[in-house]
Amino acid sequence: MESINHLFSQLKAPRKVVITMHQKPDGDAMGSTLGLYHFLVQFGHTVTVISPTNWAGFLNWMPGCQEVVDYERNVSSANKLIEEAEWIFCLDFNTLNRTKNMEAILLSSGAERILIDHHQQPQTEVFAYGVSDTTKSSTAEMVFDFIVNAGYEDKINKNIAECIYTGVMTDTGSFRFPSTTANVHRLIATLKEKGLEHGLVHEAIYDNFSENRLRFIGNVLLNRMEVFYEYNSALIAIPAADLVKYDIKTGDTEGLVNYPLSIEGIKLAAIVIDRGEERKCSFRSKGAVDVNTFARKYFNGGGHFNAAGGQSKDSLEQVVLAFKTALSENKELLSTYKF
Numbered sequence: 001m002e003s004i005n006h007l008f009s010q011l012k013a014p015r016k017v018v019i020t021m022h023q024k025p026d027g028d029a030m031g032s033t034l035g036l037y038h039f040l041v042q043f044g045h046t047v048t049v050i051s052p053t054n055w056a057g058f059l060n061w062m063p064g065c066q067e068v069v070d071y072e073r074n075v076s077s078a079n080k081l082i083e084e085a086e087w088i089f090c091l092d093f094n095t096l097n098r099t100k101n102m103e104a105i106l107l108s109s110g111a112e113r114i115l116i117d118h119h120q121q122p123q124t125e126v127f128a129y130g131v132s133d134t135t136k137s138s139t140a141e142m143v144f145d146f147i148v149n150a151g152y153e154d155k156i157n158k159n160i161a162e163c164i165y166t167g168v169m170t171d172t173g174s175f176r177f178p179s180t181t182a183n184v185h186r187l188i189a190t191l192k193e194k195g196l197e198h199g200l201v202h203e204a205i206y207d208n209f210s211e212n213r214l215r216f217i218g219n220v221l222l223n224r225m226e227v228f229y230e231y232n233s234a235l236i237a238i239p240a241a242d243l244v245k246y247d248i249k250t251g252d253t254e255g256l257v258n259y260p261l262s263i264e265g266i267k268l269a270a271i272v273i274d275r276g277e278e279r280k281c282s283f284r285s286k287g288a289v290d291v292n293t294f295a296r297k298y299f300n301g302g303g304h305f306n307a308a309g310g311q312s313k314d315s316l317e318q319v320v321l322a323f324k325t326a327l328s329e330n331k332e333l334l335s336t337y338k339f
């Protein structure tokens, strides 16, 4: 993988471009891809953003989101776009299997694949150009850096500002996580100067849910959460029937995993959701508890040091048991952890 800086001098020659992201995109995946989209179109490139799957309704307000192609609903036209593309930007993921059913066509396309991402252990051999930096708060921050380093800060408009702000805000837990560097605050200042109305973005993302979803959270916290004080850990396990009962949609469960971390002393929080075809896991931690390694070792996943995910084909009950076993295998780290 060559440095992404090699692209700077090529930006002015219009190309066919596809921008893609990980499946079930979150605020950073959607924010970074749409931010890059609104930048590249200014050069006359033909740009299409493709998501491997559907996404949460609370992202729909984002400028350009209505034009994003849902791969699962448009397989043949999306395949054609990917086959004909000259550049394929891969944002907010670093192994092609994170694009689910798109992996094969991404690999067989003759396009140059370009990586912009902040996760650990990138699959560098499949990218022609790229930047991978695990110290970055978000891929959206990296898109901002890409635009500025290429010498085009003047092209950052209100649309780009809203998209980048969404990515940085959601991936930093609203500027709370340790990844929130001075550079992050400086870039937000720049976005404000470009006309960003940050309060409106926050409201659009966090105050746009259904009544059902709030009642679902009540049920989950009351009935589906188990706390393991001896391991400073907690687990939320959600059966498929709950998702049906409360009419839970893509994105409605995002952020739930953080709730147990608000209990005094809890340093590792996990959630496992029975999604029918698989059990999807999320892990969050504080301080020295490395959930990237935890997710890789026990749940076929990965991510960041303090935020990771995984999945399993086993039953919900088996995954819960596997989690408890994993806790006991890490007893020393978890129970002797000093706050």
Ligand code: 5GP
Residues within 6 Å of the ligand: 022, 092, 119, 281, 282, 283, 300, 301, 302, 303, 304, 307, 308, 309, 310, 311
């Ligand atoms: P979330 O728990 O919000 O789904 O994901 C937390 C972090 O872990 C994100 O950065 C996400 O990209 C990553 N992640 C989530 N699930 C998986 C997975 O199954 N495999 C890998 N490698 N990373 C994941």
Ligand code: MN
Residues within 6 Å of the ligand: 028, 029, 092, 118, 138, 139, 171
């Ligand atoms: Mn991200």
